[in-house]
Amino acid sequence: MTPGSVFFDKNFHFHDGETGEKLFVVLGWDSGIAIVAKTTSQQHSKGLTYGCQPNDRFHNFYLPQHSCCFKKCTWICLDEFYELNANEVLQKRFTGVINPVCNLTDSIIREIQNCALESMDISGKQEQIIQASLVS
Template identity: 40%
Template sequence: MLHRSFVFDDGTTKDKYLVIVGRVDATLLAVKTTSKGHRYRNDFGCQSANRFPAFLLTAGCCCFPKHTWVCLGDFYELDANELAQKVAQGQVYPFGVLPAELLRNIQFCAKGCDDISAHQESLIDQSL
């Protein structure tokens, strides 16, 4: 999904693509993406052991037109009802669907990252 004016931890905002990696009831677990790969390796797939953990989706492998890293260093818990309201208001736009097997690979990669909390890992486990 494309989130217009996504608010970062430091209070700044920017348009940002998000990937939902877990959902339990009305709680969504999301991660942001980037196409700026200067911090990451160019190897397709899981990079959970890196200083900046990520999962590389290579250009054309799914709905992203260029190399896109799913950033697994920060996890965001979102309220599904609030998100639906933002979709209705035009602040968030649905953007493609990742194939189930690819999403599952991202979920398992996320579970192997140091920055995920036990609660967030539980959200992924319940979504698998």
């Protein structure tokens, strides 16, 4: 799983215990653990300026429609991070539960990684994995 890869998970497990369909972006990968962030196309008082939105109620990164491979305006949610086991993701890919969607450009994923590292909600372990995976 490389940073910048975007996947669609038909059975994404949210922190609140719910499951559902969700697009997520890989921010970093190390030792079989992928750090990912979910996306949303719902504005809900989020900023509309391209890039890092650290002053919004919930830390995010905004990608306007047509700025990358997303079909709609999209916010990468950087107020909660998910640690996915690479083996479990691979199994889900083989069974068709998770499917690749696209890859963000190196310049965009690096901006998102830098923005994620500014988040107050990132753990030390998650920060370390993203730091080790920074795209040039």
